[in-house]
């Protein structure tokens with residue numbers, strides 16, 4: 001079972017749609033997956049699930065458990081202001097420390113409206129995950145100009161599809 005994390009809590013996000021597409025690519029390779037979408041975070045989680053409240057917010061814990069129980073994770077990382085969304089960092093700050101994501105395998109897919117495809121977003125996130133002891137797969141597809149390359153629930157760009165399938169093949173063996 002591979003757990004796909006939607007790295008934003010924005011409603012109707014493109015990241016969610018890419019996560020669903022990624023799940024369909026996994027199914028085509030007979031890999032089961034589940035999606036954890038940060039849109040399901042409780043609205044007040046920064047005041048009710050962090051620091052002295054760590055582990056006490058049941059709604060937050062539901063998402064946290066799915067991430068902490070996973071061996072392999074895929075993060076769909078939208079580029080926000082040249083990095084990854086702050087809500088994803090706040091979610092990471094609410095995981096069990098230091099063992100929350102230690103020794104897990106992670107893959108990342110960057111998406112952006114502009115030309116960078118989340119390259120810096122994934123670089124910043126890789127630093128954090130490596131610090132936390134997570135093994136991050138080196139293949140990190142950068143899906144730039146996503147609006148022009150995603151239609152009808154599918155990535156329409158052949159190169160992007162090759163990169164995603166190549167990543168999945170490595171992730172399965174990882």
Ligand SMILES: Cc1cc2nc3c(=O)[nH]c(=O)nc-3n(C[C@H](O)[C@H](O)[C@H](O)COP(=O)(O)O)c2cc1C
Pocket residue numbers: 008010012013014015016078079080081082083111112113114115116117146
């Ligand atoms: C707060 C915010 C900041 C953003 N900053 C950037 C950015 O720095 N560069 C860029 O190319 N796109 C930026 N975007 C566009 C997103 O990267 C783009 O919509 C992404 O593909 C999907 O985001 P979504 O999952 O929230 O729909 C930004 C979007 C939001 C909501």
